[in-house]
Amino acid sequence: MTTKVLCPRCQKSSSLAVSNPYRPFCSERCKLIDLGSWASEEYKIPAEDSPSLDQDESSANNDNEH
Numbered sequence: 046m047t048t049k050v051l052c053p054r055c056q057k058s059s060s061l062a063v064s065n066p067y068r069p070f071c072s073e074r075c076k077l078i079d080l081g082s083w084a085s086e087e088y089k090i091p092a093e094d095s096p097s098l099d100q101d102e103s104s105a106n107n108d109n110e111h
């Protein structure tokens with residue numbers, strides 16, 4: 046018995062069977078991409094946790110210097 050679904054990442058046919066460790070994704074790649082996408086969004090939110098160490102506020106405007 047195999048339950049077929051569409052991969053949430055690439056919309057290709059994937060399997061919900063226990064033999065697919067990446068379900069509901071079709072592959073490890075899609076699973077990692079999906080996890081990475083929301084993880085990176087979460088990563089943006091708390092940018093400052095120790096303001097006392099970084100007193101150079103003017104550098105915040107110089108994003109192009111890297």
Ligand SMILES: [Zn+2]
Nearest residue numbers: 052055071075
């Ligand atoms: Zn996929």
